[in-house]
Amino acid sequence: MSFEQLERSTAAGNPRRLYEFVRGAQRWRYTGGDRDFALDTQTYQAIAVRDDGIRQSGHTASDMLTITAPGDFEVARLYRGLPPSSEVAVVVRDVHEGDGDARVVWMGRVAGVNRPSLESTEVRCQSLDAALGQPGLRLAWTRGCPYTLYDRNCRVNPEAHRVPASLTTLAGNVVTAGIFSQYPDGWFAGGFLAWDLGEAGLERRGIRTHVGERLVLLGAGDGLRIGQAVVAYPGCGRSMSICHGKFNNAPNYGGVPGLPGKSPFDGTPLF
Known part of the structure; x- marks a missing residue:
C-alpha cells in the first residue's frame, strides 16, 4: 500500500514519527515508541520523544514546533551555556511500519532549548517559512560602518587576515x-x-x-x-581610518564620515 492509502486506512496503518537533527556532517536520529526504527541504511533511536503538533497558521509564534524529550537529550547538551555558532537543522518525517516511503512533513531549525524539569527537555523549533518571513535590519546613515565584517557588503576576505x-x-x-x-x-x-x-x-x-x-x-x-x-x-573598529589602515578596504566602507552634525528634521530649513 502507498503512504496515502496507509494514511487513509482505518486499520492498516501503523504510523511512526521520525526526528533528525543535523549540524554539519553530524546527525542525531530519534523516534518515539518501544524499539528502534530502520529506514534505508539509517537507524532512528527509540526514546521518549514527541511533539505538540505541526501547525501552519502563518504566525511565527504559533507555528513553533516544540519537541519534548528526556532530560539527558543529546542535542540539548549543545545549548548548555551559549548555543552553537552554527544552526542545528530539524527534519521531521512520517512513515508507517513496513513501508519505506518516509514523507518529510516539517523542516526548520532549533530556536532554543528549555529544561522545565530534570526529567524532560523542550526543544523549540522554528520552521523555514517563519525564519524567512522575519524582517531584516535596514541600513542607516551613520559615520561608522554598518556592515558586518567579512560579509558581502564589507568584502574583506577573512582568509587574507x-x-x-x-x-x-x-x-x-x-x-x-x-x-x-x-x-x-x-x-x-x-x-x-x-x-x-x-x-x-x-x-x-x-x-x-x-x-x-x-x-x-x-x-x-x-x-x-x-x-x-x-x-x-581580527576585528574592526568601524571607522574609515581602521578600514583603510588595517584592511585596505576604504572603497567598500559603508559609513558616511562627512555626515553633518545637524539633523535635517529638527524644524529649521537650513542644515
Whole structure:
C-alpha cells in the first residue's frame, strides 16, 4: 500500500514519527515508541520523544514546533551555556511500519532549548517559512560602518587576515597563544576565534578583548583544550581610518564620515 492509502486506512496503518537533527556532517536520529526504527541504511533511536503538533497558521509564534524529550537529550547538551555558532537543522518525517516511503512533513531549525524539569527537555523549533518571513535590519546613515565584517557588503576576505595559533593556556573564556602578542593590543577585539569540531563543522566565538597573548571570548568554547589548533580573525573598529589602515578596504566602507552634525528634521530649513 502507498503512504496515502496507509494514511487513509482505518486499520492498516501503523504510523511512526521520525526526528533528525543535523549540524554539519553530524546527525542525531530519534523516534518515539518501544524499539528502534530502520529506514534505508539509517537507524532512528527509540526514546521518549514527541511533539505538540505541526501547525501552519502563518504566525511565527504559533507555528513553533516544540519537541519534548528526556532530560539527558543529546542535542540539548549543545545549548548548555551559549548555543552553537552554527544552526542545528530539524527534519521531521512520517512513515508507517513496513513501508519505506518516509514523507518529510516539517523542516526548520532549533530556536532554543528549555529544561522545565530534570526529567524532560523542550526543544523549540522554528520552521523555514517563519525564519524567512522575519524582517531584516535596514541600513542607516551613520559615520561608522554598518556592515558586518567579512560579509558581502564589507568584502574583506577573512582568509587574507587569518592567524593560525595553538593554544597554550585555557581558563573559562580566556585563551592564550604566543602568536597573539605579535599583534597590537586590540587587534583581534571584535573579531572571532574558530576551531574545528570534526563532523559538527567549525565552531566560532566572538573575541571581546585582546591584550598581549591573551584573548577574552564571548562565552566559553566547546571542544577547546590546551594545544588546540585555532584560527583568529581580527576585528574592526568601524571607522574609515581602521578600514583603510588595517584592511585596505576604504572603497567598500559603508559609513558616511562627512555626515553633518545637524539633523535635517529638527524644524529649521537650513542644515
